[in-house]
Structure formats: structure tokens, C-alpha cells
Amino acid sequence: MTRPHLVHPRHVQNMMYIVLSLMAAVVVLPVLGLLAYMMIKGLAGLNPDLFLKGSQALLPAMVGTLYLVLLTAAIAAPIGIAAAVYLSEYAHRGILVRLIRLAIINLAGVPSVVHGLFGLALFVMMLKFGRCLLSGAATMALLVLPLIISASEEALRQVPQRLRDGSLALGATRWQTIRRVVLPNALPGIMTGLILSISRAAGETAPILFTAAFLSLTNPYPESLFDEILALPYQLFVMTSEMPSVPAETKWATAFVLVVLVLGLNIGAILWRTHLRRAKRW
Amino acid sequence: MSALPSAVGRTLTQTGEDGSQSAGQSVAEEAFLPTCEEVPCAPNILRPEGEIKLEARSLNMYYGSFQALRNVSMAIPERRITALIGPSGCGKSSFLRCFNRMNDMIDGFRLEGDVLLEGNDIYRRDLDLAYLRKRVGMVFQAPNPFPMSIYDNIAYGPRLHGRPDRSELDQIVEQSLRQAALWDEVKDKLRQSALGLSGGQQQRLCIARVLAVQPEVLLMDEPASALDPTATFHIEELMLQLMEHYTIVIVTHNMYQASRVSQYTGFFLMGELVEFGHTEQIFETPRDKRTDDYIRGRFG
Numbered sequence A: 001m002t003r004p005h006l007v008h009p010r011h012v013q014n015m016m017y018i019v020l021s022l023m024a025a026v027v028v029l030p031v032l033g034l035l036a037y038m039m040i041k042g043l044a045g046l047n048p049d050l051f052l053k054g055s056q057a058l059l060p061a062m063v064g065t066l067y068l069v070l071l072t073a074a075i076a077a078p079i080g081i082a083a084a085v086y087l088s089e090y091a092h093r094g095i096l097v098r099l100i101r102l103a104i105i106n107l108a109g110v111p112s113v114v115h116g117l118f119g120l121a122l123f124v125m126m127l128k129f130g131r132c133l134l135s136g137a138a139t140m141a142l143l144v145l146p147l148i149i150s151a152s153e154e155a156l157r158q159v160p161q162r163l164r165d166g167s168l169a170l171g172a173t174r175w176q177t178i179r180r181v182v183l184p185n186a187l188p189g190i191m192t193g194l195i196l197s198i199s200r201a202a203g204e205t206a207p208i209l210f211t212a213a214f215l216s217l218t219n220p221y222p223e224s225l226f227d228e229i230l231a232l233p234y235q236l237f238v239m240t241s242e243m244p245s246v247p248a249e250t251k252w253a254t255a256f257v258l259v260v261l262v263l264g265l266n267i268g269a270i271l272w273r274t275h276l277r278r279a280k281r282w
Numbered sequence B: 001m002s003a004l005p006s007a008v009g010r011t012l013t014q015t016g017e018d019g020s021q022s023a024g025q026s027v028a029e030e031a032f033l034p035t036c037e038e039v040p041c042a043p044n045i046l047r048p049e050g051e052i053k054l055e056a057r058s059l060n061m062y063y064g065s066f067q068a069l070r071n072v073s074m075a076i077p078e079r080r081i082t083a084l085i086g087p088s089g090c091g092k093s094s095f096l097r098c099f100n101r102m103n104d105m106i107d108g109f110r111l112e113g114d115v116l117l118e119g120n121d122i123y124r125r126d127l128d129l130a131y132l133r134k135r136v137g138m139v140f141q142a143p144n145p146f147p148m149s150i151y152d153n154i155a156y157g158p159r160l161h162g163r164p165d166r167s168e169l170d171q172i173v174e175q176s177l178r179q180a181a182l183w184d185e186v187k188d189k190l191r192q193s194a195l196g197l198s199g200g201q202q203q204r205l206c207i208a209r210v211l212a213v214q215p216e217v218l219l220m221d222e223p224a225s226a227l228d229p230t231a232t233f234h235i236e237e238l239m240l241q242l243m244e245h246y247t248i249v250i251v252t253h254n255m256y257q258a259s260r261v262s263q264y265t266g267f268f269l270m271g272e273l274v275e276f277g278h279t280e281q282i283f284e285t286p287r288d289k290r291t292d293d294y295i296r297g298r299f300g
């Protein structure tokens, strides 16, 4: 003898469907609204002069951000992937590994302005790089390392153990196995970490505030790692907070360009990842 | 498993041969096991005649505090098929993995006793693990081709162990695939992903992949358990052909398979090697009551 349901499961199911859809809408609608608003405002202010003329020209800032992002990835990717490989393939046990993981998780929780201060102290002052592209990218790399490590570790874990076994049983060393089987198959997942970190780096202001970014340089395009850079988010930040004379459309247009740049990077990277994933299927 | 394979009747004429085997056993002990005094030879463990390829001596194996093998001694003859049977969880795979040291990576793994390949201890400190695994290949229960082309799968091993040039590789790939009876089916699509093959083809590909490194021993852990009857038949045929050149050890819980393909059979129960002998003897006139019970489907 079982008692009947108070409410028929089918009704609960229907109700939950509505509730969950509403929740999804609550998340999605503001984002769409923001994008739409920014597009309308930004497109109005968008014109060729904006990119090339005046002290707030966007093109040098875009180039600066691009350099920053690429150098950040170039620094953070090898270190992050190596750390993830160590953690997931070599060091399965032990207190040291647990400490490292704990440190990584905590590093991810540190506010970005603190990274900025740390970068100022370490790269700009102690190592005497000065305020420059290199200091900014190194600081940004610290910020995105946890992202890259966690995503890469997860990707490595997804590679089936039987593939490692198959390789080892053929007489491969552990490194040969990692190099020839594990890493190629984890690549799409590792790419995810890189995508996240790249878009994060493109949008962050605080880490470059004290370490790399300048407004209106005499020479707007950096020629070496030790040159200062212009950067889109920094330019937007200064424009908005300290330059009331700049028309609102220009600010919105700058924001629009920044978002398009970040989204463009993301979409490009996602397409690349999809391409890789299609090539590797297990 | 419900009944004895019908092809293998229980015949009394075997008893005589049985006796002569025990006689052969003691002779073989003198001839091939100089350190036999160290090794307690259980009464129902035959020492095969002829060259011994692999040998386990008094193996005790542990996963942490759990003992997976109990004082197992077995000599595996060269260029024969040796089957390991027993209910699941009795330690067959654990025993098999001792021969290519695939247990080494498992947390808490510990081994007492000796494992010998042609008389040499394979657990000695200075052993070249890659070289051991090149000589002692393994085929796994579930086919595990790499997510790369058929060609690259076969070439994987040779590329690990050297830098073969293009024409050498082509030759190795073709020869290995032919040996594994897969060449005709895949020769037109060597560049396609190995994952597009059927389960049975994938398993033969894995066998070809091992053959490409020219091993001396093939360890097979239930190589056909994930396959349909036709594919299983292919694998069994293949094993009988390979026996000419390779020492094969196969784990199977399929007793028909053991009786069809193997010349020697070992029966494991709860980490213990209960009985080891000629396959006909094990299936027709088992000496241990537990072996008898198992092959007659009374438990397991």
C-alpha cells in the first residue's frame, strides 16, 4: 500500500519546466539587453575618425590590448600546461600536491587589483622591468594561470586511462605517452582554458593599471617588450572616470569595440577548438 | 558457464597420459628449475616440458592490505598458448599484469617473489621497463586504439623505439596488419581514423599494433569478451596462427575458449593457483575438487 502523490508528477514536471525557463530568462535577458543597448549607443558613435584621430584613438589601444593578450598567453600557457601535466600525470598523491591545488584555488580568488599591486612590486620595481608590456603581461599571466591550470587538468583527466595504458604497454615512457597520446587528446580542453584566459586578459584593467598601461603616448605602438602600451579597457576606464568632456557616444563606441574584440577572440578560439575536436574523437 | 564443452568428454583413457605427465613433471623440474628447492612445488601445478619463457615463483601480491595473489608459482612454456581461468576477481588480470609490470603504477601495489623472463628477474632495479614491454606485449580487454589513423596506430610502437624511415614503416604496417588478419579489410583506408572500425577490427588492430614492435610474448586479458561471436572466432583463429612465433598467455572466463585455443590451463581461485596443467587434463580429469566444480559450472 503506497499513498498517492499530493501533486501528480506530471504537474510538478510542468511547473519545474516553467520555473527553470524563467530562471534562464532572468540570466539571459539582462545580458542581451546590455548588448543591445551598447550596440545602439556604440554604433551611433562609431566612425573611422574614432579609430585613428585624437588622443583617444582606438586603433593603438586595440593593438596594445592584442599584444598584451598574446604575450600573456605566451607566458601563461606553457607554465600553466606544464603545471597541469605535473599535477595530473606525475603527482597523483601526496601532501605537496594538495598544497599546490589549494594555492591555485586561492590564487583564483585573489582580487585583480591585488595582482596589479603585486605585479607593480615584483615586475616593475624589484625586477626593474619598469611599466611596460612585459610587466603587464607577466602580471596578467599570474591572474589567468589558475584558469589555465584548472581547465588543462580537467582536460587531461578526460583522456581515457586505457589510452595511457595502451601506450605504456607498448614500451612508451611516461613522457612519450604524455607527448604523443595524452596532450594531443587533451588539446581541445586545454584550448578552453586558453580562451577563457585570453578574454579575461583582454578585458581586465586592474592588473595593467600600475604595470603597463599609459594614456596618450608619444609613440602609440610598442616597439619592444619594455615599452608602455595603450589598452582598450584602460582607455575606457580613464575616459569614463576622468574625462567628462569626451562625448558619451565615444565612450559607448569604445566599449562596443572592446566587447567585439573579446567576443571575436573567443569565437575565433572556439572555432579552432571545434576544429581540433573534430579531428580528435575517441 | 553451464556445462563442459561437448567436444571435451571425460575419458578415462587420459589417466595413463596423466600419469606420464606427472613423471614428465619431475624430470622437467630437475631439468629446468635449478632453484626448485626454494620453491614449494604444489602437487597440482605442472611444470611444462620444453623451453620456459616466463616464470612466476612464489608470488604474493598486494593492493594495500588486500592480498590479490597467494603464493603463485607457474612456468609458462615458449610458443604455446596458456590460458588462465577462474571466477572474476580471482586475480587473473593481476597475475597477467605482473609479466609486463603494468601493476607498478597502481597505488599500494606490492609484490613478493620473483617473475622471470627467460630466467632473468624482471623486477630488478636496473631493468629497462620500455625494453621489457617491447618484448612482452599486452592486448587489453576492451579494444583501445589511439584516436589517430590506422597507419599511425600501427606505427606508434616502432616510432617509440627508433626512427624508422617511411618505407620501413610501410613494410612494418603491412606485415603487422597481415599477421593480425586485418590487412585485406583496411588496406584501402590506412589513413582513416582507427575509431571508425568495428569492435572486432579494433581488437585485431590492437593486436597488430603490439605485433609491430616484434614482441616475444603476448599477454591477452579477455581479448574477446567485448566482441560478438564472429569477431571472437577471428581472434581465436588468429591466436592459433600466432602461436607459431609467440608465447601467448590469455585470460578468459570463457571455458570453451580456453579449451579451444590453449595447450595449458591454469585455474585460479581467490588469489591462489589451484591447478595448472595440460588443457585436456584440466578439463577432462581435473585433480582438484575445486577445479572440477568450476569447469562443471558448479560455481563462479
Ligand SMILES: Nc1ncnc2c1ncn2[C@@H]1O[C@H](COP(=O)(O)OP(=O)(O)O)[C@@H](O)[C@H]1O
Pocket: B063, B066, B068, B086, B087, B088, B089, B090, B091, B092, B093, B094, B095, B106
Ligand atoms: N587497482 C586495484 N586496487 C585494489 N584492488 C584491486 C585492484 N585491481 C584489482 N583489485 C582486486 O584484486 C582482486 C583480483 O582482481 P583481478 O586481478 O582484476 O581479477 P580477475 O581478473 O580475475 O577478475 C579483486 O578482488 C579486485 O577487487
Ligand SMILES: [Mg+2]
Pocket: B092, B093, B094, B221, B251
Ligand atoms: Mg580481469
